[in-house]
Amino acid sequence: MSIIKKEFINPFIEAAATVLPQIVSGISFTRLGLELAKENHASPEKLAVIILGVIGAIRGRVIYILDNKLASQISMNMLKETCVSDELTPLARSALSEMTNMITGKAISILSNAGYNADFSPPTLFIGKEIMIPESDVQAILIPFQTQFGNLELNIALKEKS
Amino acid sequence: MSERSEKVLVVDDAQFMRYTIKKILAKFGFTNIYEAENVENAIKVYQAETPDIVTMDITMPGDSGIEGLRQIKQINAQAKVVMVSAASQKDKVIEALTLGAKHFIVKPFTDDNFIATIDKVLKM
Numbered sequence: 001m002s003i004i005k006k007e008f009i010n011p012f013i014e015a016a017a018t019v020l021p022q023i024v025s026g027i028s029f030t031r032l033g034l035e036l037a038k039e040n041h042a043s044p045e046k047l048a049v050i051i052l053g054v055i056g057a058i059r060g061r062v063i064y065i066l067d068n069k070l071a072s073q074i075s076m077n078m079l080k081e082t083c084v085s086d087e088l089t090p091l092a093r094s095a096l097s098e099m100t101n102m103i104t105g106k107a108i109s110i111l112s113n114a115g116y117n118a119d120f121s122p123p124t125l126f127i128g129k130e131i132m133i134p135e136s137d138v139q140a141i142l143i144p145f146q147t148q149f150g151n152l153e154l155n156i157a158l159k160e161k162s
Numbered sequence: 163m164s165e166r167s168e169k170v171l172v173v174d175d176a177q178f179m180r181y182t183i184k185k186i187l188a189k190f191g192f193t194n195i196y197e198a199e200n201v202e203n204a205i206k207v208y209q210a211e212t213p214d215i216v217t218m219d220i221t222m223p224g225d226s227g228i229e230g231l232r233q234i235k236q237i238n239a240q241a242k243v244v245m246v247s248a249a250s251q252k253d254k255v256i257e258a259l260t261l262g263a264k265h266f267i268v269k270p271f272t273d274d275n276f277i278a279t280i281d282k283v284l285k286m
Contacts, residue, residue, distance in 0.1 A: 019270060078178065079178075094179075101176070101221070101248045104248065106248065108251065112251035117251065117253060122175060122221055122223055
């Protein structure tokens with residue numbers, strides 16, 4: 001199994017740090033480091049999991065994993081609503097997907113400017129417990145962020161097109 | 163805020179983005195706002211309503227916004243289309259502008275920046 005290149009990881013960290021404060025006012029977050037993602041890991045907690053495919057000079061996928069509370073707070077903030085609900089409406093789900101679209105779009109733009117001309121698919125969102133994170137033929141890297149509302153993890157598995 | 167009569171077509175697969183853009187347009191007085199969630203519907207609405215301006219997402223299931231731009235330009239070479247995208251890869255921007263897009267807005271954007279672009283393009 002190949003290892004993801006460092007230059008494919010940093011644009012996502014930069015993109016998250018740039019985009020999140022723009023769309024979620026008042027959010028404070030800390031990156032907790034980098035770790036290898038566990039294979040076939042399924043959390044017992046209720047999560048929002050959003051997957052985007054990457055194609056072009058770089059191939060693979062990016063997965064955003066959010067605590068349910070954080071997912072509710074982000075969507076509420078993006079919709080400028082004052083009442084937080086644990087159950088996400090279709091519009092709130094769309095807002096959450098759009099957040100990942102913006103972060104991924106920013107990261108892909110950074111990668112493209114660095115010579116890796118890539119594109120990405122629209123996000124697909126799942127909400128529930130015991131969601132199995134799909135395996136990849138590249139060792140996935142986990143980038144955990146801690147916010148005052150809960151945790152966000154980016155699970156990234158990308159490789160250059162052979 | 164005075165009412166504005168220009169027709170705007172918002173094309174985006176994301177319900178949230180259509181909601182957000184419509185809200186901004188309404189806040190700045192636009193009343194004739196149409197929406198489509200894909201290129202196929204966008205073409206139908208474009209032909210039926212002949213909007214003054216179109217905001218077009220790029221990354222959508224099915225035909226992309228670039229293809230949507232191409233089809234609208236075939237219907238009306240003078241059409242004013244603003245691309246709205248989360249990504250700003252140089253080749254995408256160049257392709258869109260070459261095909262006749264009037265502007266390229268990168269998400270996330272502020273209400274003021276968005277409406278300034280719409281106003282600018284409408285005056286072209």
